Amino acid sequence: MCGIAGFFGQPPNGAAAVLADMIGAVRHRGPDASGIHIKETAGLAHARLSIIDIASGQQPMRTADDELSITFNGEIFNYVELKTELERHGHIFRTASDTEVILHAYRQWDVDCVSRFNGDFAFALHDARQRRLFASRDRMGVRPFFFTRQGRCIYFASEIKALLTVPGITAEIDPIALDQIFTFWCPLAPRTGFKGIEELEPGHRLIAESDRLVCEPYWRLTYPRSGEEEEDRRSEPEIREELRALLLDATELRLRSDVPVGAYLSGGLDSSIITAAVKHIRSDRLRTFSVTFDNAEFDETAFQNEMVAALGTAHSAVATTPADIGALFPQVIKAAERPILRTAPAPLHRLSALVRDEHFKVVLTGEGADELFAGYDIFKEAKIRRFIAAQPQSSRRPLLLRKLYPYLPRLAGQSQTYLESFFGARPGDETDPLFSHLPRFRNTASAKMFFSGALKAELGGYDALADLRDRLPADFPRWHPLSQAQYLEAGLLLPGYILSSQGDRAAMANAVEGRFPFLDHRVVEFAARIPPRFKMRALREKHILRDAFQDLLPKTIANRIKQPYRAPDAPSFSGPDAPAWVSDTLATDRVRDAGLFEPRAVEKLMTKCNSGRPLGFKDNAALVGIVSTQLWHDMFTKQAAQPPARKIA
Structure with missing residues (x-):
């Protein structure tokens, strides 16, 4: 690397x-x-x-x-x-x-x-x-x-x-x-x-x-046409056996190195499978690394410790607070070179620093499993929304919405009416190729209400959703709905954010190479051919992957419901522990000079954040997006880049 x-x-x-x-x-x-x-x-x-x-x-x-x-x-x-x-x-x-x-x-x-x-x-x-x-x-x-x-x-x-x-x-x-x-x-x-x-x-x-x-x-991510011959027609046990062999081989290939190789261990299914696979392949003691939080909503320490005990790894963890995230965030944006709408890269930046300080250069991670084997709640969400849309008069089907996002307490506590409004389909949504992701895209895009009048005028009515629709593969309409949703995750968010701002940039800021067995192209192509019913059985995500590796994992890990990696957002930039740079970066004159956001709207948002009231998805995304954009503007466009000292070894 x-x-x-x-x-x-x-x-x-x-x-x-x-x-x-x-x-x-x-x-x-x-x-x-x-x-x-x-x-x-x-x-x-x-x-x-x-x-x-x-x-x-x-x-x-x-x-x-x-x-x-x-x-x-x-x-x-x-x-x-x-x-x-x-x-x-x-x-x-x-x-x-x-x-x-x-x-x-x-x-x-x-x-x-x-x-x-x-x-x-x-x-x-x-x-x-x-x-x-x-x-x-x-x-x-x-x-x-x-x-x-x-x-x-x-x-x-x-x-x-x-x-x-x-x-x-x-x-x-x-x-x-x-x-x-x-x-x-x-x-x-x-x-x-x-x-x-x-x-x-x-x-x-x-x-x-x-x-x-x-x-x-020279290569494209693609899926079989729904129900056609390209789909793997073998029995579930046969597919499961080949999947296991293929992923073990992909893991073994990624252990090739002339320096020691460690692994990230989040406590979730994906990193646990990779760590267990390494132990299955090699008998020597493995070094593992993880992030912990002081907030139970984000922390997975108990599951990490269970895997460490089960595998006997030599383990190190870095504790991360909102104050730590706030202090580090400017470095995160310098590394990412673009605005971000989540603080999640910051703890991973700290984690790679821990790996570096422990004299490791290479770690294996579990990225890619959710995209390939339907692990995210957005896949279940789309399935439930389609189920509801098929019988809009049903009073029982919408109750399934309560099974979504159990790790988001504010959403889980909302009324049934709110949930149906939040996730409900608008007229024409059922035929939209972006159906699976429309709630996410629309809720994220609501942060654009903070854009300045000048920026909106420069955009001239640009429609990002229409742009994305025009870029979809020609065969996209013929794919199974789950495959369509997987493509949007694996072909867009994975390379554009998870492997970039949250992956390569967070790790390489500290000269640490991440390796991803799930993203071996053989695994990717094989997973694409697996029938959707084997990936998601009812609402059980990553069904076939769980079963393929359950013998290597503790039962609590093998059966654990997906909890996506997240980090504190608004608390990292507000309240008494907020870093001084935040008020400077979001000062009215600084926001006005940048010309990207409406200063008065930003002021109101910060007042809301500093009130101590918990924020929802929209306000959190808006705050992180505004903060990161202002930092990005100041770092890359406002100030002339200073050439580094030349040193050629």
């Missing part, structure tokens, strides 16, 4: 200095070593986090004939098998690194090499003979890759802050991206928060030559 940066095209004046500044901005991703390489019209830079082939895996790496060079972030987990195959084709290797495998795979299979990689990766490869830059990103979007064009030159990097060190490249807020964030929690790729700066989409590759730039998919 590392930081990458570079350019392709007509080289700028002082190219070496430009590369040094770019890679210096992301040295936190790779503090172990750094380097640059310039050849003809390409410049590559690298900040290394040494995990595989520590002795000889330095980058940028070149082939012996100096025709190919690469800067690579991430891991190719099947590099051992690929290396053996390439050696049979006559390739000779000088290192034991997965980086060199990419170079030889490209030479053997050209740009189609990425289809053979099982990994989490973002890389840029310069082919001097063909005068081509070839870049690619992993299928699920675990590792980031951003790029922008200036004149006849393309600049790219792991993080946007590296691009902003290039003379002439500035951060200008994209109002449409901001509207998308305040609807979906993230921009719709390739859009980022800044005009003119793009994100290479998950499962895509970029090919740049002197006269063209192409971004194209």
Whole structure:
């Protein structure tokens, strides 16, 4: 895992200095070593986090004939098998690194090499003979890759802050991206928060030559047409057995490392399965790490301790209070490089700092299971809402709404009338392809009432929901309703927020690499073919996954109802323990100068927060969104980026 940066095209004046500044901005991703390489019209830079082939895996790496060079972030987990195959084709290797495998795979299979990689990766490869830059990103979007064009030159990097060190490249807020964030929690790729700066989409590759730039998919997340042959027709026990074998293999592949590998342990089903899988594969004592809270609404300590006792792991935890979140939040936004509507990345930022301080660089986590196996309450919610809509006159069906979100006390305490109004379908919703997510999108978007008149005018009636509908795959209407809902989670929120602001950025801020066995593309493709009835049995989420691994888990964990990872929102920025920067950031003149929100409305919201009354979803999302947007504006657009001190090892 590392930081990458570079350019392709007509080289700028002082190219070496430009590369040094770019890679210096992301040295936190790779503090172990750094380097640059310039050849003809390409410049590559690298900040290394040494995990595989520590002795000889330095980058940028070149082939012996100096025709190919690469800067690579991430891991190719099947590099051992690929290396053996390439050696049979006559390739000779000088290192034991997965980086060199990419170079030889490209030479053997050209740009189609990425289809053979099982990994989490973002890389840029310069082919001097063909005068081509070839870049690619992993299928699920675990590792980031951003790029922008200036004149006849393309600049790219792991993080946007590296691009902003290039003379002439500035951060200008994209109002449409901001509207998308305040609807979906993230921009719709390739859009980022800044005009003119793009994100290479998950499962895509970029090919740049002197006269063209192409971004194209090499893989797409897809599901079978409902009831058709692509769906797995085997018995549930047969599917369950293969799922178990596949996930164990994916976990074993992600244990390949020349440094120790630990695991995050939340106390939920997903991280518990991964941790138990590691113990099943390896007998040595595993190091586990977790977050705890002083508020029972968020804390999962009891379940964490139960798994630690069951598996005998060596465990460390970091306690997190609202004050801790408030103090750390500016660093979280600096790492995320975009506004966020939840504080959840902050405790994970603290957790990765604990992992770093314990001298670990790699952790396995359970991300992806909820998206692939229908674990979130939003899937149950959509099923119940469809059930109610089928018989709108029924008085009994709406009572099922009380089974939703038991971990949200304010919602659970609402009247039946309120719940039916909150979750109820509007005319035409049943035929809307976004049916499963409409309540979430609409409730999140209500925070846009705080947008300033100038921002609303600039948006000019832009409709984020219509934009998303236009981007859906052609086969989307033919998928099962559960598959449609899963696609919106796995194809949008997962790469756009969970693997980004809450994943890569939170971990790599402290030079920690997260690995995700559930996101092995073989597991993803296999899970997509599993019949929906095996994923959700009645309202039992992740049915087949639970049964596949129940023998490795305590019964209380195997049967535990999903409690999503959450963190305190409004209390982190209000009350007597609120950090001083909050009042400065939300001062009326600061809000007015930024021009993104109505100052008077923000004042009223803060008064409500400071009253001590608990806030609902809408106000919490609005507060965190406003706070993070103001911080983001101040960090990236208000102040000129200061180039970091140059240090090339």
